[in-house]
Amino acid sequence: MTQQVDTLFLNAHILTMDEDLTQYLPGALAVAGDSILAVGPEGEIKKEYSGRETMDCKGRILMPGLVNAHTHVPMTLLRGIADDLRLDVWLQGYMWPVEREFATREFVGLGTSIACAELIRSGVTTFNDMYFYEEEVAKATAQAGMRGVCGQSILKFPTPDAKSYEDAMEQARGYIQRWKDHPLIVPSIAPHAPYTTTPDILRETADLAKEFDVPLHIHLSETALEVENMRHDEGMPVIPYVKKQGLLEAKVIAAHCVHIDAGEIRTLHHAGAGVSHNPSSNLKLASGFAPVTKMLAVGLNVGIGTDGPASNNDLDMFEEVRLAAFIAKAMTNDPTSLPASQALVMGTRLGAQALHIGHLTGSLTPGRRADLILIDLTPVHNSPSFRRSADNTYAQIVYASKSTDVSNVMINGKWVMRDRQLLTVNEEELLAQAADLARKIDSFLVEREQSILSKLIALGGSMEEESFEVQVKVRIEAADPIVDALMREEIDILYERHYRQHDVYFHFDDPSQGRLRYREDDFVDDKGEVTYARARLTLLGALREGEFEHDVLLSRSRFLAPAANSLRFYREYFKPASEVNIEKDRLRWLIKYKDTEFYVNLDNVTTPPLGYFLEVKSRTWSRKDAQDKAQLVNELLALLGAEGGDVVTKDYIEIVSGQ
Numbered sequence: 152m153t154q155q156v157d158t159l160f161l162n163a164h165i166l167t168m169d170e171d172l173t174q175y176l177p178g179a180l181a182v183a184g185d186s187i188l189a190v191g192p193e194g195e196i197k198k199e200y201s202g203r204e205t206m207d208c209k210g211r212i213l214m215p216g217l218v219n220a221h222t223h224v225p226m227t228l229l230r231g232i233a234d235d236l237r238l239d240v241w242l243q244g245y246m247w248p249v250e251r252e253f254a255t256r257e258f259v260g261l262g263t264s265i266a267c268a269e270l271i272r273s274g275v276t277t278f279n280d281m282y283f284y285e286e287e288v289a290k291a292t293a294q295a296g297m298r299g300v301c302g303q304s305i306l307k308f309p310t311p312d313a314k315s316y317e318d319a320m321e322q323a324r325g326y327i328q329r330w331k332d333h334p335l336i337v338p339s340i341a342p343h344a345p346y347t348t349t350p351d352i353l354r355e356t357a358d359l360a361k362e363f364d365v366p367l368h369i370h371l372s373e374t375a376l377e378v379e380n381m382r383h384d385e386g387m388p389v390i391p392y393v394k395k396q397g398l399l400e401a402k403v404i405a406a407h408c409v410h411i412d413a414g415e416i417r418t419l420h421h422a423g424a425g426v427s428h429n430p431s432s433n434l435k436l437a438s439g440f441a442p443v444t445k446m447l448a449v450g451l452n453v454g455i456g457t458d459g460p461a462s463n464n465d466l467d468m469f470e471e472v473r474l475a476a477f478i479a480k481a482m483t484n485d486p487t488s489l490p491a492s493q494a495l496v497m498g499t500r501l502g503a504q505a506l507h508i509g510h511l512t513g514s515l516t517p518g519r520r521a522d523l524i525l526i527d528l529t530p531v532h533n534s535p536s537f538r539r540s541a542d543n544t545y546a547q548i549v550y551a552s553k554s555t556d557v558s559n560v561m562i563n564g565k566w567v568m569r570d571r572q573l574l575t576v577n578e579e580e581l582l583a584q585a586a587d588l589a590r591k592i593d594s595f596l597v598e599r600e601q602s603i604l605s606k607l608i609a610l611g612g613s614m615e616e617e618s619f620e621v622q623v624k625v626r627i628e629a630a631d632p633i634v635d636a637l638m639r640e641e642i643d644i645l646y647e648r649h650y651r652q653h654d655v656y657f658h659f660d661d662p663s664q665g666r667l668r669y670r671e672d673d674f675v676d677d678k679g680e681v682t683y684a685r686a687r688l689t690l691l692g693a694l695r696e697g698e699f700e701h702d703v704l705l706s707r708s709r710f711l712a713p714a715a716n717s718l719r720f721y722r723e724y725f726k727p728a729s730e731v732n733i734e735k736d737r738l739r740w741l742i743k744y745k746d747t748e749f750y751v752n753l754d755n756v757t758t759p760p761l762g763y764f765l766e767v768k769s770r771t772w773s774r775k776d777a778q779d780k781a782q783l784v785n786e787l788l789a790l791l792g793a794e795g796g797d798v799v800t801k802d803y804i805e806i807v808s809g810q
């Protein structure tokens with residue numbers, strides 16, 4: 152008498168991907184309910200079990216489904232939206248503004264369902280995600296019948312799903328409570344990265360993860376810049392920093408870890424953290440090469456991930472596993488590095504262990520969930536087959552198989568794809584919706600790209616709006632007479648500053664767009680030492696708004712914002728037609744004259760070497776006010792002995808650029 156099971160796989164070439172890399176040919180596997188009951192040589196299994204359903208695998212490969220250890224699945228909807236950009240420009244210039252506008256619950260659900268279709272088709276049975284509205288990811292994933300570790304994002308600034316991080320934490324708690332015991336979904340918490348969170352967020356998310364015993368998913372040491380900034384700000388690299396915040400006490404899944412040293416690798420290993428290596432994303436964004444062989448050598452659980460489909464641009468784990476092997480070889484200058492079998496272990500069992508769910512999935516071992524796939528090794532691109540060594544098969548899968556060679560996928564004991572027919576997702580319907588949305592996003596970006604102002608606003612952050620100034624600028628011979636004249640008793644000095652300014656003006660082909668000025672101010676103390684620096688971005692109006700007696704101008708500054716990013720970032724994001732650099736040493740006074748406040752700037756323009764300029768200016772709100780202030784400006788020029796000077800009606804930039 153044989154024991155009846157739900158599904159009996161016969162005539163298969165089984166790669167268990169267990170610790171011993173056991174293979175069975177011909178092999179058989181018995182599935183009862185959601186789990187694997189038995190696996191072994193066909194003869195033995197057939198003697199003991201019969202199946203309600205018997206599947207003749209016809210010699211195909213039967214192996215555990217692939218584990219995508221790091222992704223952002225809803226971003227299938229943003230695939231191909233902006234490419235060939237640096238990470239910060241890509242993220243802050245495109246992804247975040249579009250997400251702020253479009254990433255709704257519906258967006259997340261739709262993007263996830265599409266991702267599930269793509270993942271199932273390519274033999275992935277489990278993925279590890281991080282996004283906004285993660286509960287919608289969880290719902291769509293469960294509906295598609297896939298296994299997911301679904302991490303609710305937490306950032307220090309407002310996100311599409313939370314006004315503040317406190318809100319996000321509250322939502323994450325509720326979400327984890329609701330999904331904690333789901334058969335397919337492992338809810339998790341995902342502080343986005345050290346540079347987008349705070350020490351408090353890292354501590355609180357780790358506490359929440361520990362409270363519910365769920366994983367914590369985070370991007371760590373993705374770029375050299377991130378590590379450089381961390382060293383500059385905190386005096387240590389990224390892994391010690393997160394350790395200091397208690398983060399490593401949680402079950403961490405660290406995405407990337409491209410720029411970590413031997414000590415940091417040991418720290419991660421000691422903490423039992425899992426790592427996701429994301430070769431396509433690291434290559435495409437030129438983030439660098441993760442020291443994968445070193446991580447594996449110390450016994451770290453390193454899985455492989457695709458990262459989000461907007462930075463890859465697909466979710467194809469076959470490609471990813473292959474790249475992981477290739478890159479390791481190229482990096483170590485050693486073709487024996489990361490052999491095919493080990494790369495495939497990373498794509499399956501080690502990936503599951505990195506996600507802290509190795510007890511559930513990742514290998515075809517009795518007791519594990521029945522998450523498995525069938526691969527056809529007979530297509531022309533993968534013929535013939537050699538069987539003299541066990542490694543022949545791993546090489547075939549890793550170096551020659553394509554995701555489209557996957558014919559059948561079972562997750563948690565249930566079929567989700569049979570003979571390449573998806574059973575849980577309606578692709579056609581979803582793709583039509585995605586195309587519709589793509590048209591809307593396209594027109595949003597087209598409109599935005601037409602205006603420097605809207606591109607500036609799209610970056611977010613606090614900014615002051617439109618302001619008007621009455622101003623005059625006079626070329627003078629020397630600074631000292633002006634400094635002396637400022638001591639006159641009619642003039643009340645409120646404060647005095649000294650700084651060196653570096654201005655870079657971006658010019659655009661369409662002058663009506665105005666000019667963008669990136670300014671770095673280095674504050675200089677009495678001893679001539681720089682005490683601190685700040686950078687600001689100002690969009691200047693194209694034209695003067697009005698002119699008064701003696702060439703006093705009414706000018707318009709349209710937007711002023713702290714420049715949180717580098718000059719290089721703004722250059723790549725705004726793509727100016729040309730640039731002009733100006734350096735000057737500035738003495739600045741805020742003075743009161745006849746009950747009105749004025750700024751007096753005494754500039755020594757050193758680059759280009761233009762010499763001294765005196766500038767007197769005041770904010771204004773109406774034409775009448777401007778008229779009155781223009782009068783006072785002229786009086787001040789006389790008091791300072793500069794009324795006879797050469798009035799510069801255009802500012803430096805116009806002189807310099809000849810415009």
Ligand SMILES: [Zn+2]
Nearest residue numbers: 370406458459
């Ligand atoms: Zn990522």
